[in-house]
Amino acid sequence: MSNDAPVSTTHAPQAGTHEVILEMRGITKEFPGVKALSDVDMTVRRGEIHAICGENGAGKSTLMKVLSGVHPTGSYSGEILWNGESAHFSTIRDSEHAGIVIIHQELALIPEMSIAENIFLGNEQTHRGAIDWVLTQRKAAELLERVGLSEDPMTKVKDIGVGKQQLVEIAKALSKDVKLLILDEPTAALNESDSQHLLQIMDGLRRRGVTCIMISHKLNEIEQISDAITIIRDGRSIETLRVREDGVDENRIIRGMVGRDLESRFPDHTPEIGEVFFEVRNWRVQHPVRADRLVVKNSSFFVRRGEIVGFAGLMGAGRTELMRSIFGRSYGNVLGGQIIKDGKELHLKHVRDAIDAGLAYVTEDRKSLGLNLLDDIKRTTVSAKLSRITDGLVVNEAEEFRYAEMYRKDLRTKTPTVEEGVAKLSGGNQQKVVLAKWLFTEPDLLILDEPTRGIDVGAKFEIYGIIQRLASQGKGVIVVSSELPELLGLSDRIYTIFEGTITGCLDKDEADQESLMRLMTNTTTRPETPAAS
Structure with missing residues (x-):
């Protein structure tokens, strides 16, 4: 995909822009033990891009499920007006027939x-x-x-x-035949250049009179593309801002979301970096389907104790393929290479081997690879290393509950109880449960693949703090992210990958978005400092 120019923030007025296409009045939705929405109001104008912002669990996705018929008429109170008339959607087909199409955060x-x-x-x-x-x-x-x-x-x-x-x-x-397109975290799985391409698609839809509602935690994109923003906090609509008229910036959005100013996006951290303890040498991986394609080509890298190492690359560059193949050969066919930890070569033929060797991997795809959606939070938290809480073959249920509750509090997972099914959680809170599962294994090396995808700005700050605390304990952390500002703010060193090849490694002090992008789109390999140093 091309590296498209940023979408213009000057929105040309469209015919009918000021006409109201959608009103949601007094929407209240309850689940057993929790009120997800409480008297929420929202008004959307025709031909605009209307963003919905809020912390994880605020009720954003629930509100859109009400609108699209996932939560049918009769399961909530309040009124929906579509083109000025009362609307009653009992199924998704009903809303699609009216021209409302939703793309859920968890792909279907x-x-x-x-x-x-x-x-x-x-x-x-x-x-x-x-x-x-x-x-x-x-x-x-x-x-x-x-x-x-x-x-x-x-x-x-x-x-x-x-x-x-x-x-x-x-x-x-x-x-x-879309008249209103609802996108729940549409760019969460995309890198920056591909996100810009998608925003251009949305801008083109707007210019053709299609209305869009976007849920996103990427505040820079919301500021860039949106005409209006409705902020939801704890299930209530707080305010609606007109982006141009109200002079909205990211700090203003954050203040509405969390009820206070957030002085810094990253916690203060002074790294204490030790010796090299983990190395990958000349790693080669074949595509699982196409035998003629190498997805990882002679890749070598290392991690020091106490170090946070970033990996940057465009979509399809091979970042995830590299990490999954290292983690017990869970992707592709490994053709050669070495994994060395604490001076000894590891032979990790299965995921269990990787876990036993002190590796943990938080996958980018939590729905398919990170969670069993039939399990509850309690069982999920301990699932990767049951040996910690078993006496013989019997699980100590008191310990299971204690650890699940401890991580629920540490990660501030929004749920009424750890016995709640993970399928009922918001996407961001599901991600916290995945993170808890791997922290429970007490790894020496934690690999985080898109760790803050679908996470709100306040929760990101908390997760960054957890990553830094792990590094301060002498553990190694690898962060794979499509968000270059995240890598720049968090990492001590950043590797770049292009078409399966590691093309460079930059220290924190010499890295910026321009230098990283140059290495992410260039086959010329930049030599790095050898591990021995």
């Missing part, structure tokens, strides 16, 4: 089906009662081009990364 694609099949699932392109595959592929290719995804429409969804899957979801939404 079928892995074993092709991209084209997913795009037109439930909206099959037929001719004389049979699916017209030529038409299906042609239309799918056109939609993929609109979202800037250069993949064969017949590629199975399971064979593309989570970032590309997000673009497939957007293409699927565009295949319908």
Whole structure:
């Protein structure tokens, strides 16, 4: 995908912009033991991009599920007015028939089906009662081009990364007669250049009169693209801001979200970096499906005790593939290389081997790889290392509860009880449970792949603090992130990857977004300081 220029923040006025298309009045939604929404009001104008901001668990996604019929009429109180008329959506099909399409934070694609099949699932392109595959592929290719995804429409969804899957979801939404497009964390799985491309798509929809509602924790993007922002805190609508008229900036949004000013995005931290204790040498990994493709090419890197090491790269660069293959060969076919910890070579053939060796890996895809959505928080927290709380073959339930409750408090996970099912949590709180699961294993090296994806600014600050505390305890931390400001603010050193090759390594003092982007898009390898130093 191209490195698109930033979307202009000067929004050309559109015909009908001031006309109200949607009103939500006094929306209240309760679940057993918790009131998710309390008397929420929101007004959206036609042809605008309207952002919804709030901390994890504030009720943002719940409000949109009410609007789209996921939570049907009768399961909540309040009123929805759509084009000035009272609307009653009992199913998602009802809202889609009205022209409202939602893309959920947790993607709803079928892995074993092709991209084209997913795009037109439930909206099959037929001719004389049979699916017209030529038409299906042609239309799918056109939609993929609109979202800037250069993949064969017949590629199975399971064979593309989570970032590309997000673009497939957007293409699927565009295949319908959309009047209001709801995007829940649309750029969470994308790096900065690809996020800009998506924002340009949204800007193009706005110029064609399509209304968008966007839930996002990326405040810079909200400030950049939105016409209006509704802030929700603890299930209540706090205020709606007009971006240009009210002179809104990120600090103003944060103040509305958390009820106070946040002086710094990153906690103060003075690193105490020790000796090299973990190395990967000449690591080579073959694609699990395409034997002719190397996804990791002779990669070498090291981590010191007490050090936070960042990994930067564009979508598809091989960051996740590298980390998963190291973590017990959970991705691809390893063709060669060495993993060395504390001077001894490790042979990690399975995930259990990696855990026993003191490695932990917080996956970027919490829904498919990080959680069992049928489990509760308590069981999930201890699941990666049950040996810590077992007596023989019996789980000590009191210890299970104690550890789950401890991590719930430490990570400030919003839930009425640790016996709550993880499927009922917001995306951000699910991420905290995944983090708790791996902290419970007491790792020496913690690999964090997009650790703050879908996390609000206040919770990010807390997670950054946890990462820094782990480093201060002499542990090594690897952070893979698509957000360059996050890597720059958190890391002591940053590696860059391009097309499976590590192209450089910059110390914190010499790294900036421009230098990182240059290395992320360049096959020329920049020599780094050898591990021995």
